[in-house]
Amino acid sequence: MAVVAISKYDFAPADTRDKFHGAQLLYIGWEDHLLFCAPFCFPFPPTMRFGDVVAGPMKAAFGYHPDFARIDWAKVEWLKSGKPFAPDFDKSLADNGLGHKDVIRFRTPGLTGIKGSCS
Amino acid sequence: MDMQVAKKKLGLKERYAVMTRGLDWTPSYQKMEDIYPYIAYEGIKIHDWDKWEDPFRLTMDAYWKYQAEKERKLYAIIDAFNQNNGHLDVTDARYINTVKLFISGISPLEYVAHRGFAHAGRAFPGPGPRVACLMQSLDEIRHAQTQVHAISNYNKYYNGMHDFHHMHDRVWFLSVPKSFFDDAITSGPFEFMVSIGFSFEYVLTNLLFVPFVSGAAYNGDMGTMTFGFSAQSDEARHMTLGLEVIKFILEQDPANVPIVQRWIDKWTWRGYRVLTLVAMMMDYMLPKRTMSWKEAWEVYFEENGGALFKDLARYGIKMPKCAEQIALEKDHLSHQAWRTFYNYAAAANFHTWMPDEDEMAWLSAKYPESFDKHYRPRYEFWREQAVKGNRFYNKTLPMLCQTCQIPMLFTEPGDPTKICYREVDYKGDKYHFCSDHCKAIFEHEPEKYVQAWLPVHQIYQGNCFPEGTDPTVEGFDALGAVLKYYNLEHGRDNLDFDISEDKKNFAEWRGQATKNI
Numbered sequence: 001m002a003v004v005a006i007s008k009y010d011f012a013p014a015d016t017r018d019k020f021h022g023a024q025l026l027y028i029g030w031e032d033h034l035l036f037c038a039p040f041c042f043p044f045p046p047t048m049r050f051g052d053v054v055a056g057p058m059k060a061a062f063g064y065h066p067d068f069a070r071i072d073w074a075k076v077e078w079l080k081s082g083k084p085f086a087p088d089f090d091k092s093l094a095d096n097g098l099g100h101k102d103v104i105r106f107r108t109p110g111l112t113g114i115k116g117s118c119s
Numbered sequence: 120m121d122m123q124v125a126k127k128k129l130g131l132k133e134r135y136a137v138m139t140r141g142l143d144w145t146p147s148y149q150k151m152e153d154i155y156p157y158i159a160y161e162g163i164k165i166h167d168w169d170k171w172e173d174p175f176r177l178t179m180d181a182y183w184k185y186q187a188e189k190e191r192k193l194y195a196i197i198d199a200f201n202q203n204n205g206h207l208d209v210t211d212a213r214y215i216n217t218v219k220l221f222i223s224g225i226s227p228l229e230y231v232a233h234r235g236f237a238h239a240g241r242a243f244p245g246p247g248p249r250v251a252c253l254m255q256s257l258d259e260i261r262h263a264q265t266q267v268h269a270i271s272n273y274n275k276y277y278n279g280m281h282d283f284h285h286m287h288d289r290v291w292f293l294s295v296p297k298s299f300f301d302d303a304i305t306s307g308p309f310e311f312m313v314s315i316g317f318s319f320e321y322v323l324t325n326l327l328f329v330p331f332v333s334g335a336a337y338n339g340d341m342g343t344m345t346f347g348f349s350a351q352s353d354e355a356r357h358m359t360l361g362l363e364v365i366k367f368i369l370e371q372d373p374a375n376v377p378i379v380q381r382w383i384d385k386w387t388w389r390g391y392r393v394l395t396l397v398a399m400m401m402d403y404m405l406p407k408r409t410m411s412w413k414e415a416w417e418v419y420f421e422e423n424g425g426a427l428f429k430d431l432a433r434y435g436i437k438m439p440k441c442a443e444q445i446a447l448e449k450d451h452l453s454h455q456a457w458r459t460f461y462n463y464a465a466a467a468n469f470h471t472w473m474p475d476e477d478e479m480a481w482l483s484a485k486y487p488e489s490f491d492k493h494y495r496p497r498y499e500f501w502r503e504q505a506v507k508g509n510r511f512y513n514k515t516l517p518m519l520c521q522t523c524q525i526p527m528l529f530t531e532p533g534d535p536t537k538i539c540y541r542e543v544d545y546k547g548d549k550y551h552f553c554s555d556h557c558k559a560i561f562e563h564e565p566e567k568y569v570q571a572w573l574p575v576h577q578i579y580q581g582n583c584f585p586e587g588t589d590p591t592v593e594g595f596d597a598l599g600a601v602l603k604y605y606n607l608e609h610g611r612d613n614l615d616f617d618i619s620e621d622k623k624n625f626a627e628w629r630g631q632a633t634k635n636i
Contacts, residue, residue, distance in 0.1 A: 002564070002565075002566060003564040003565075003566045003567050004160055004161055004162065004307070005160065006156060006157065006160050009566055010566070011566065011569075011570050012570075013546075013548060013569035013570065014569065014570050014571060014572060014573070014576065014577075015548070015573065015576045015580075016548060019580050020579055020580060021580075021581065023579070025576070025579065027518040027551065029518070029527075029538055029540070031537070031538075032536060034458070034497065034530075034536070034538075035497050035500070035501075035511075036462070036513065037455070037458050037459040037462045037463075037513070037517065037526060037528045038459065038517035038518055038526035038527040038528045038538065039517065039518040039527050039538060039540075040515045040516065040517060040518060041516050041517060041518045041519070041575050041576075041579070042515070043579045057515075060515070061514075061515035064511055081542060082540060099549075100548070100549070101548065101549040101550075101551070102549065103518070103540060103542065103549075103551060105540075113496075113497075114496045114497055114499075114500045115496045117492065117493060117496040117497065118493070118536035119493075119494075119496050119497030119500065
């Protein structure tokens, strides 16, 4: 469907990639860890190495949780748009096929939050 | 000025006809569609505007008389409350945070409602709804004013309320109520009437005004209670306007039914999402609780709203489908909202805290299916951490829903352990949603919602810093710059209640009233 209007209705979207000063947005959610109320939104250059995202911004954002230090990254299961995804830690976001406003989630088997409550 | 007084008084019906219908005329040298350009494009067909009658038969002179009387009483009580330091009689300084929520989140909406009804009234060719919309428009601006006047007393003593209108247009979570009304007033006049006049005023306003106002009364806030009562007597008329207009639209042409149904579906959901703020206020922010969010939803929506939709069934209108999902969320909504504000207490214009043991027992009793299992463990963890001096302040910005603009905090219907993710590709870009309903609203009018002013994205675009800020300098403090843009003072207007100036001052001032110091 399309919006009904009295005349031509044509406006630019507010959040296209060109508006982020060289960065692109990446959303990251940690499954079963609702101590963090929602997935996070990060601006990263597409050339950023995936492993650096994990070691830097992800650690800063999720590190408060006691489970974070216990993650075995080799066992982590990743999803992109809800479908299984296998990121290469040595490649860039772009080379991993991650574009502007993509959403990824990671599940850490065996780690299910505070007292197993998915908190 | 001397006025000529008619010797014989007109009856109510005649008087109403003279003061409304008598003001209307048929244009002879301009085309109707030029005078009323907004009336046809939404697809609503009206064949006879004279079929709409204002059940209150309210005229302007009567309006002034009634409202002036109410104003006199209202301001007398507000003055008495202020002069007697009524702000120290509230249950607990935590309560004042609900007033902050109200002044920055709700009162500016009253003002936008004033604009919206003025516009809708101007757009309708029928004199009956036109005059009734004018009255409501005046009510709404009066509500904005009386709320500002009543709450200004708190602003003298407590933090976070000093620039509420500026904050309404900027602070991250206030984009939720703001976008709700912006969406409504940028719709056509008929959709505006269904969105605000019907879905909000008729279906959802009880869930806003009754808990807020009875919450104020329960917690000793005479000022808020009084403006609430003063407004509530107008709300009855607003609800009737909403319902009578929707019935009128439905009776005029069967082609109107599916259009109206879609609007009801959309606006019930959008309104419910805004009420997330009310849910957490009821369950967490009122030191003395009136009823739980879940109980309120059951009484005011499931029972009252259920009866209303049964009544509308004869027109072919059905209960909005979203009611099924809302029923699944009622055990979780307030807890999920409060944990979000607890996370982002560094960027809000009010304080948050962890419920104490008694309050957790209350939550557990009111939410036996969900509280102990899902929410208590994280609260106890946060409380332990706070005691250790490690209070959690989430400094990474959240992902937002493109439609309701709320952080993606909601869980899958029926599974409170999994965040609900939905997405759409539209013209080469991705858009994300918290629910099937927000996704469906976007898909119907994507051109509208791609323009959404999402606070997180705006911050990353560099649009939420004070003018002249250079975010590229070394050691740039992004949160500090954003708070300056919001006009919030870090460490004073935000962070945890336990370390707040509000808590400290309230205890000291109240102590002075009861001790020899």
